Amino acid sequence: MKGIEYAGLTSVDGPIVAVKRSENSSYDEVVYVRDKNGEKRTGRIIDLNETSAIVQIFGSTTGLDLEGATVEFLEEPMELRVGKGLLGRIFNGLGEPVDGYPQIISDKKVNVNGNPINPYARVYPRDFIQTGISSIDGMNTLIRGQKLPIFSGNGLPHNKLAAQIIRQAKIRSSTEEFVMVFAGMGIKYDVAQFFKHTFEESGVLSKVVMFQSLADAPSIERIITPRCALTAAEYLAYECNMHVLVVMTDMTNYCEALREISTTRGEVPGRKGYPGYLYSNLAELYERAGKIQGSSGSITQIPILSMPNDDISHPIPDLTGYITEGQIVLDREMSQKGMYPPVSGLPSLSRLMKDGIGEGMTREDHAPVSSQLFAAYSKVKSIRNLASIIGEEELSELDQSYLRFGNELEAKFFTQGEYEDRSIEETLDLGWKMLSMLPRDELYRIKSDMIEKYLPKAEA
Numbered sequence: 001m002k003g004i005e006y007a008g009l010t011s012v013d014g015p016i017v018a019v020k021r022s023e024n025s026s027y028d029e030v031v032y033v034r035d036k037n038g039e040k041r042t043g044r045i046i047d048l049n050e051t052s053a054i055v056q057i058f059g060s061t062t063g064l065d066l067e068g069a070t071v072e073f074l075e076e077p078m079e080l081r082v083g084k085g086l087l088g089r090i091f092n093g094l095g096e097p098v099d100g101y102p103q104i105i106s107d108k109k110v111n112v113n114g115n116p117i118n119p120y121a122r123v124y125p126r127d128f129i130q131t132g133i134s135s136i137d138g139m140n141t142l143i144r145g146q147k148l149p150i151f152s153g154n155g156l157p158h159n160k161l162a163a164q165i166i167r168q169a170k171i172r173s174s175t176e177e178f179v180m181v182f183a184g185m186g187i188k189y190d191v192a193q194f195f196k197h198t199f200e201e202s203g204v205l206s207k208v209v210m211f212q213s214l215a216d217a218p219s220i221e222r223i224i225t226p227r228c229a230l231t232a233a234e235y236l237a238y239e240c241n242m243h244v245l246v247v248m249t250d251m252t253n254y255c256e257a258l259r260e261i262s263t264t265r266g267e268v269p270g271r272k273g274y275p276g277y278l279y280s281n282l283a284e285l286y287e288r289a290g291k292i293q294g295s296s297g298s299i300t301q302i303p304i305l306s307m308p309n310d311d312i313s314h315p316i317p318d319l320t321g322y323i324t325e326g327q328i329v330l331d332r333e334m335s336q337k338g339m340y341p342p343v344s345g346l347p348s349l350s351r352l353m354k355d356g357i358g359e360g361m362t363r364e365d366h367a368p369v370s371s372q373l374f375a376a377y378s379k380v381k382s383i384r385n386l387a388s389i390i391g392e393e394e395l396s397e398l399d400q401s402y403l404r405f406g407n408e409l410e411a412k413f414f415t416q417g418e419y420e421d422r423s424i425e426e427t428l429d430l431g432w433k434m435l436s437m438l439p440r441d442e443l444y445r446i447k448s449d450m451i452e453k454y455l456p457k458a459e460a
Contacts, residue, residue, distance in 0.1 A: 093213030186253030
């Protein structure tokens with residue numbers, strides 16, 4: 001019963017504690033475990049049987065002994081206090097303020113696990129989001145309500161890219177601005193400070209809610225961090241009718257915490273030791289993006305994950321790709337050449353792009369220009385492979401023009417400044433300028449009337 005403390009623990013194994021269950025215990029219920037000195041530790045029930053409850057402690061279990069500890073069942077799930085006072089605040093991974101200010105003033109508390117969205121209530125995403133980054137806007141367009149992850153690697157500038165998107169993102173069809181929710185899981189202190197300073201310098205900190213579970217925090221805390229962030233995002237989007245951009249980094253740290261819990265519990269491991277429920281667990285988070293009927297707000301997700309050993313077939317990026325609507329892939333070779341942002345042209349993809357571009361949304365030539373750039377750049381890759389075997393001087397004149405096109409595309413279209421904000425018109429005009437380096441009969445994915453209309457402007 002609530003308010004009653006039960007004496008004794010059955011076992012302690014790392015962050016996992018087994019206790020005798022109370023009559024009304026339920027899955028995901030919050031539990032307080034106190035040691036013999038009265039120090040309180042928060043946990044939640046992650047498994048139940050007829051006699052026992054398995055509790056996951058958010059913190060250290062050092063000092064807990066089986067006989068001297070007590071357990072209090074709160075008979076409620078983990079909740080986050082929500083209100084408009086969330087904006088401009090910084091919380092830890094469990095939703096507790098860490099910015100020196102008190103808890104927000106609100107009597108509304110929401111279950112951090114969220115509620116499933118009725119598929120019939122979902123509104124199909126169609127609004128183009130201009131990030132000001134040509135490699136994204138032109139070829140892998142972000143749509144409002146989409147979940148578009150960034151697949152990166154250790155040492156690549158994914159944080160810099162995410163910060164640039166946060167600074168520059170705007171909806172062309174609306175005057176309403178984005179508010180941001182940032183969730184950092186297992187991130188280093190300097191990364192947390194980088195995002196905070198970026199928000200301060202660009203003047204958007206008052207429109208940002210930060211949840212950060214630093215690298216020195218208990219790894220188990222990372223399981224709750226994205227849930228708290230998405231709960232805040234759902235309140236701002238669906239009850240306050242705001243457009244919310246959610247950035248979650250690093251999803252690999254989140255999955256490592258899941259694997260740690262699974263191993264401690266002795267579960268049968270799946271691929272590379274990750275639990276078999278990794279797919280459904282990630283889907284619980286990713287599917288909390290979108291737009292719903294009855295609210296003008298939206299949640300757009302940009303999860304960031306660092307691929308172990310740059311392996312895109314690793315279980316984390318592999319399963320993420322199945323759930324989300326595309327991916328932005330960062331390339332280590334492009335980064336080593338000094339290119340920023342090092343967005344890899346061919347593996348990157350936005351599955352919702354076709355529904356948010358074109359006349360009335362971006363420009364009538366957006367789809368054909370993007371398609372032609374993809375096709376031409378793909379040919380560049382093949383010709384580079386051929387040139388590495390036979391030498392560039394043995395290539396045909398057409399192949400050499402493709403090589404020049406590829407070099408210019410990487411140097412001027414893919415590459416831009418960290419604070420350079422290009423409009424979609426500038427991006428498309430630049431795309432035409434790149435395509436003007438190829439013979440006209442090579443532009444086979446663009447209608448001739450469109451070539452006549454736009455290509456001379458690119459050549460001028």
